[in-house]
Amino acid sequence: MVDTIVFIVAAVICLSGAFGVILARNPVHAALMLVMTLFGIAVQFVALEAHFLAAVQVIVYAGAIVVLFLFVIMLLGIDVSQSLEIGAMQSQKIAAFGFSGAGLAILGFLVNRVDNAATGRPPVGGAINDRTTNVSQLAGTLFDDYVYAFELTSVLLVIAVIGAVVLARKPTRAQVEAGGESEGSDA
Amino acid sequence: MEVTESWYLVLGALLFIIGGTGLLIRRNPLVMLMCVELMLNGVNLTFVAFSRMFSDIRGQTVVFFVLVVAAAEVVVGLGLVVAILRRQPEATADDLNVLKG
Amino acid sequence: MLELVWLIPAFPLLGFLVLLAGGRVLGEPRAGWLATLMSAGSFAATLVVFAGMLGEDAQDREFQQVLFDWLPVGNLTVEAGFLVDPLSITMALFVTGVGSLIHLYSVGYMHNDPKYSKFFVYLNLFLFSMLMLVLGNNLVITFLGWEGVGVCSYFLISFWHTRESAAVAGKKAFVTNRVGDWGFMLAVFLIWGSLHTVTYTEINAAAGALTNTTATAISLMLLIAAAGKSAQLPLYVWLPDAMEGPTPVSAMVHAATMVTSGIYLLVRMNYVLSDDALLIIAIVGAATALFAALVAVAQHDIKRVLAYSTVSQLGYMFLAIGSGAYVAAIFHVITHAFFKALLFLGSGSVIHGMHDEQDMRYMGALRKVMPITGATFIVGWLAIAGVPPFSGFWSKDEILLAAWEQPDIGPVLWAVGLVTALLTAYYMSRQVFLVFYGEARWNDPRPEGVEGPESEVHPHESPWTMWAPLAVLAIAAVAGGALNLPVVGDWLVLEHFLEPVFAHPHHFTSGTTTKVVLAVIAVAAGLLGIAFAVQVWLRRKIDSSRLEPKFLTEAMYVDATYAKVAGGPGTKGFDLAATFDKVVVDGAVDGTGRLVRKVGELIQPAQSGFVRQYAIGVAIGGIAVVVWLLSGTV
Numbered sequence: 035m036v037d038t039i040v041f042i043v044a045a046v047i048c049l050s051g052a053f054g055v056i057l058a059r060n061p062v063h064a065a066l067m068l069v070m071t072l073f074g075i076a077v078q079f080v081a082l083e084a085h086f087l088a089a090v091q092v093i094v095y096a097g098a099i100v101v102l103f104l105f106v107i108m109l110l111g112i113d114v115s116q117s118l119e120i121g122a123m124q125s126q127k128i129a130a131f132g133f134s135g136a137g138l139a140i141l142g143f144l145v146n147r148v149d150n151a152a153t154g155r156p157p158v159g160g161a162i163n164d165r166t167t168n169v170s171q172l173a174g175t176l177f178d179d180y181v182y183a184f185e186l187t188s189v190l191l192v193i194a195v196i197g198a199v200v201l202a203r204k205p206t207r208a209q210v211e212a213g214g215e216s217e218g219s220d221a
Numbered sequence: 222m223e224v225t226e227s228w229y230l231v232l233g234a235l236l237f238i239i240g241g242t243g244l245l246i247r248r249n250p251l252v253m254l255m256c257v258e259l260m261l262n263g264v265n266l267t268f269v270a271f272s273r274m275f276s277d278i279r280g281q282t283v284v285f286f287v288l289v290v291a292a293a294e295v296v297v298g299l300g301l302v303v304a305i306l307r308r309q310p311e312a313t314a315d316d317l318n319v320l321k322g
Numbered sequence: 323m324l325e326l327v328w329l330i331p332a333f334p335l336l337g338f339l340v341l342l343a344g345g346r347v348l349g350e351p352r353a354g355w356l357a358t359l360m361s362a363g364s365f366a367a368t369l370v371v372f373a374g375m376l377g378e379d380a381q382d383r384e385f386q387q388v389l390f391d392w393l394p395v396g397n398l399t400v401e402a403g404f405l406v407d408p409l410s411i412t413m414a415l416f417v418t419g420v421g422s423l424i425h426l427y428s429v430g431y432m433h434n435d436p437k438y439s440k441f442f443v444y445l446n447l448f449l450f451s452m453l454m455l456v457l458g459n460n461l462v463i464t465f466l467g468w469e470g471v472g473v474c475s476y477f478l479i480s481f482w483h484t485r486e487s488a489a490v491a492g493k494k495a496f497v498t499n500r501v502g503d504w505g506f507m508l509a510v511f512l513i514w515g516s517l518h519t520v521t522y523t524e525i526n527a528a529a530g531a532l533t534n535t536t537a538t539a540i541s542l543m544l545l546i547a548a549a550g551k552s553a554q555l556p557l558y559v560w561l562p563d564a565m566e567g568p569t570p571v572s573a574m575v576h577a578a579t580m581v582t583s584g585i586y587l588l589v590r591m592n593y594v595l596s597d598d599a600l601l602i603i604a605i606v607g608a609a610t611a612l613f614a615a616l617v618a619v620a621q622h623d624i625k626r627v628l629a630y631s632t633v634s635q636l637g638y639m640f641l642a643i644g645s646g647a648y649v650a651a652i653f654h655v656i657t658h659a660f661f662k663a664l665l666f667l668g669s670g671s672v673i674h675g676m677h678d679e680q681d682m683r684y685m686g687a688l689r690k691v692m693p694i695t696g697a698t699f700i701v702g703w704l705a706i707a708g709v710p711p712f713s714g715f716w717s718k719d720e721i722l723l724a725a726w727e728q729p730d731i732g733p734v735l736w737a738v739g740l741v742t743a744l745l746t747a748y749y750m751s752r753q754v755f756l757v758f759y760g761e762a763r764w765n766d767p768r769p770e771g772v773e774g775p776e777s778e779v780h781p782h783e784s785p786w787t788m789w790a791p792l793a794v795l796a797i798a799a800v801a802g803g804a805l806n807l808p809v810v811g812d813w814l815v816l817e818h819f820l821e822p823v824f825a826h827p828h829h830f831t832s833g834t835t836t837k838v839v840l841a842v843i844a845v846a847a848g849l850l851g852i853a854f855a856v857q858v859w860l861r862r863k864i865d866s867s868r869l870e871p872k873f874l875t876e877a878m879y880v881d882a883t884y885a886k887v888a889g890g891p892g893t894k895g896f897d898l899a900a901t902f903d904k905v906v907v908d909g910a911v912d913g914t915g916r917l918v919r920k921v922g923e924l925i926q927p928a929q930s931g932f933v934r935q936y937a938i939g940v941a942i943g944g945i946a947v948v949v950w951l952l953s954g955t956v
Contacts, residue, residue: 037224045232052236052259056243061251068255071236075262078229082273084281087265094288099258099295106299107251110306129938130245136945137238141231143952168281175282187289194293201300244937253934318931 040081048074065103072096086169229270236263248313250302254295261291323374324385327404329367330414330457333360334449341446345439354429357442361425361449365418372411380822383408386459386523393462398514405459405522409652409823412816413456413586416656420578420663421449423791427667428570430787431674441481441568448474452579456586460521461510464587468506468551471580472499478571479564491563498560502550506587509543512536513594522590526825529593541599544591545606552584554640555610558633559881565625569670572625577632577666578659585639585655589648593825604644604728608738611637613878615745619752620874623680624669627753630877631706632662634742638721641739645732647724647828649806649817654717656816657802661705661714664795668699671788672757675781676764682756684766689758691781694789696758698796703754705799707747708848713802715848718743719841720806726840727831736840740847747851755859 047070054067072095079088166174176184240259247253265284272280305312337360345353375383388403404410425445432441451470458464480492514520516536517528532540548554553561564576575581588595588603595603611634618630635658642651673680675692689696705712708719722743725735764779783789806816821827830837858864876882 041224041228045228048232048236049239052239052243055252055255055259056239056247058252061249064252064255068258071259072262075236075266078232078266079269081224082229082269084269084272084284087269087281087284090285090288091265094292095258095262099292102295102299103251103255106303109303110310126245126934126938129941130242133245133938133941133945134238134242137234137241140945140948140952141234141238144230144234171278172281172285175278176285179279180282180286183286187286190293191289194296198296198300201297201304241941245934245941248934314933317933321929321931 037081040077044074044077044081046074047071048078061107062104065100065107068103069096069100072100084168086172226270226274230267233263233266233270236260236266238263248315250305250312250314250317251299253314254298254302257294257298258291261287323370323377324406325387326367326374327371327385327387327406327457328389330364330371330418331450331453333364333367334446334453336360337446338443338450341439341443345443348439350433350438351429353439353442354425354432357446358422358425358429360446361418361422364449364453365415365422368411368414368418371406372415375406375408375411380818383822384523388459397518398520400460400462400520402463403459403521404457406457407823408820409586409589410456412652412656412820413582414453416659417452417456417579418449420659420795421452421574423794424570424574424578424663424667427573427670427788427791428568430785431570431670432568433785435568437481441478444474444477444481445570445574448478448575448580452583455583459523461513461525462520464590465506465510468547468583468587469503471575471583472496472503472551475499475564475575475580478575479567481567481571485566487563488566491560491566494563495560498557499550501557502547502584505543505546505550509540509547512540512543516540525591526593529825532594534596534598537594537596538598541591541595542602544588544594545599545603548584548588548640549606550584551587552581552636552640553633554584554606554637555613556880558610558614559884561633562626562629562877565623565629569625569666569673572629573663573666573670576629577662581632581636582639582655582659585636585643585651588640588643589651589823592643592648592823595643600644600646601731602644604641604725604735605731607637607640607642607644608725608735608742609637610634611641611742612738612745613637615742615749617874617877618749619745620870621749622683622870622875624672624682624685624753624757625666625680627682627749628662628665628669631665631746631750632658634746635662635706638718638739638742641725641735642721645721645724645728645735645828646826647720648824649820649828650717650720650724652820653806653816654721656805657705657713657717657799660795660802661702661712661799664698664702664792664799665706667788667792667795668695668702671695671784671792672699672781674784674788677779679764679779682753684763684768685757686760686764687758687762688781692783694783695792698789698792699758700754701796701799703750705802707750707852708743708844709852710845711800711803713799715845716803716806719844722844723830723832723837723840724828726836740844743844744847744851747848748855751852751855752859755855759860 051067051069051071051074054070055064058064058067072091076088076091076096079085079091237260240256240261240263243256243259244253247256265287268280268284268287270280272278305317309316337357341348341353341357348356375385385406386403387406388401390402391399392402393400425442428441428445432438435441448471451467451474453467455464455467455471458467476492476496479495480488483489483492510520513525516532517525519525519528529537546557550557561576561581565572567576614630614634614637618627618634621627621630635654639651639654639658642648642654671692672685672688672695675688675695676685679685701712705714708715710716718739722736722739725739726732728735764781804815832840858866858869873879
């Protein structure tokens with residue numbers, strides 16, 4: 035009974051946050067709504083016994099990524115971001131409704147058949163057991179089976195950091211003088 | 222009423238659909254990036270639900286990697302947004318059509 | 323020691339690569355010395371292999387070395403291999419020997435040329451290609467060398483390509499040689515089609531199975547190939563113009579080595595040559611010899627005389643092959659290499675000393691200022707004029723004898739050869755007298771429209787790097803006849819050495835009396851030519867103006883006729899080909915481009931530049947994939 039209540043409350047938080055993100059006029063509000071959704075998902079992770087991921091969800095998503103969003107919004111100035119309101123071309127709206135409609139249709143189809151669409155496969159190698167904690171099991175796969183992928187993600191992050199530095203750098207005086215006339219010669 | 226894994230799957234799918242819809246209707250590049258985060262979280266929830274469903278820890282491992290990719294994506298995406306908006310303060314995603322064929 | 327054969331072409335190849343990479347850094351004169359050293363190394367390697375071959379019995383002097391399978395295609399496998407036998411080693415010996423001397427000569431001759439190191443790059447590449455041609459164990463390797471010497475020849479003819487005439491001459495050589503190359507390729511295809519091999523030893527073993535028609539067809543294709551490379555009628559036109567190249571090139575490429583590769587090819591393929599084809603070869607050779615000798619009589623350019631003389635002498639060699647006297651042909655190749663290289667290098671020394679003057683009418687009396695050049699040139703003159711005991715006499719006499727012994731038209735061929743010998747003696751004497759005797763006409767006023775030297779000419783003797791090769795070649799030109807002396811019983815060294823290479827070793831049937839009478843007549847003809855030249859050009863007793871008719875100076879208008887044919891009806895054909903190229907070939911190419919452009923224009927609107935529209939595309943695609951996956955579970 036508690037499970038059900040937890041799920042329903044968290045789900046409501048998630049969905050209202052999600053709608054808030056796509057409907058809020060002010061990007062700051064959208065960002066705060068995103069935090070709400072992320073918290074709801076963290077609660078769901080706990081309910082699914084993925085404790086480590088729940089913690090990471092809060093720290094990384096809510097703590098770092100959303101803060102980064104807010105930081106950028108503040109950096110660009112509230113005027114710039116506020117002027118952007120919900121607005122879409124007609125065709126764009128139709129496409130969006132088409133997408134959500136189709137998605138919902140598939141969802142309904144799956145809910146109907148979920149029992150035989152995605153079950154009946156025994157765990158292959160990564161079976162969760164009760165003897166050790168969630169963290170140590172996760173670490174076991176991460177630093178053992180997927181250690182190369184894990185190392186590659188660090189490369190990815192370094193590349194992303196360098197890319198961000200290059201992108202965000204102010205053009206030097208020489209570049210400004212050289213590319214002063216032409217659009218898009220540096221960015 | 223007992224909570225089964227399929228409930229989580231439905232919730233994840235709904236988040237994904239909402240995120241996708243937002244991506245299609247919003248013009249603000251920042252909000253579009255947030256919508257992408259929503260979609261990724263919907264998928265993450267699905268992975269964790271499957272992990273529980275099949276008692277397979279690897280579902281959670283994948284979520285870990287998705288997290289990393291999402292972080293990288295946000296960093297680069299926001300870098301681009303900053304660079305673009307610094308140049309064209311009023312730009313929306315629809316104004317960035319330099320690559321029009 | 324025969325295994326060292328790969329070293330022979332490896333030396334010049336190494337020199338080529340080093341000079342190509344660092345020739346400019348080495349600069350003058352080190353680049354030249356390096357190239358000369360590599361050439362000399364090649365000569366030394368040839369000597370070692372030669373010594374190894376002499377250690378074998380006469381019948382075992384055939385050695386093949388396969389480096390690797392070069393072209394394994396279907397059931398055709400072309401090896402990169404060498405064939406060492408008396409024929410190839412003889413050719414390699416004089417190619418590297420004469421080549422080394424000419425390298426040495428070039429060190430001095432090319433002094434102060436802005437493209438000094440590049441010249442030696444070409445020279446080493448040429449030597450490498452020539453050795454591949456000679457040493458290859460199959461027709462394809464020979465063809466590789468054949469094209470290699472060809473390309474070097476074009477490079478070297480148009481070496482001073484800023485001079486328009488040099489560039490045009492290079493082009494002419496290229497176009498003319500393509501005709502010959504076409505013949506070579508067809509011959510290779512025919513041999514492959516009928517014998518299923520391109521390796522010489524296997525061709526020789528299987529040649530007996532060829533029908534007479536096939537053999538004749540192959541032989542005629544080979545003749546076209548040889549006529550192109552060895553400047554025979556009707557493809558000789560490029561050789562006189564090739565004199566635009568630096569003189570050492572004329573000596574090495576266009577007198578001593580490359581132009582004899584046609585002879586080599588025919589001799590190498592002697593198993594295949596049919597009797598009918600041999601007759602045609604003999605006629606072509608005799609006709610070329612006479613024609614070129616006639617034209618040489620009326621040339622004024624010191625090098626053009628020698629060029630036509632080369633064509634004429636090559637005609638002799640073809641005559642020898644046509645008469646079945648392969649040894650005589652190779653013998654003449656060797657002696658000709660000695661004395662013609664000598665003459666060319668001598669003329670180069672004269673040109674060098676005369677500050678690039680080439681017109682013999684403005685020379686004279688050079689014997690006194692250029693004693694070494696003069697003396698060696700005179701040796702070369704006596705050799706080519708067929709004065710015994712100089713080398714030219716022996717080889718030419720053998721060819722004339724072989725022609726005489728031909729059935730049916732033998733005496734006619736002999737008579738043509740005899741007249742040619744007379745003419746040869748005459749025009750060479752004319753050259754010697756004009757250049758080295760008489761009075762100095764160095765600074766005579768030129769007629770209207772002819773450019774004279776910028777300053778007064780003071781001829782001088784050339785440096786030692788130039789006259790040393792002259793001296794060596796002069797000795798060889800005197801003594802070269804010793805290779806194959808018919809007089810002293812068994813002293814036919816070359817004959818016995820080369821004999822195992824031939825399908826039907828040639829034996830002279832005439833008695834000693836006939837031989838002696840023929841030789842005396844030949845010598846008499848040569849002396850008559852010289853005597854006539856003395857009257858005309860030395861003593862000036864006979865008016866010379868009528869002896870140089872325009873008809874001959876213009877080479878019987880062959881070039882002009884070729885130009886007319888190519889320029890008139892020929893151009894129409896080329897225009898037609900150009901139209902075909904423009905409409906059909908270009909049309910296909912352009913059409914492809916236009917098609918792509920049209921398709922692109924059609925789907926261009928899809929690239930609207932709106933990111934969110936792209937997102938819709940992704941969404942539709944994703945939904946489609948999911949639906950497709952789920953459709954399998956229904």
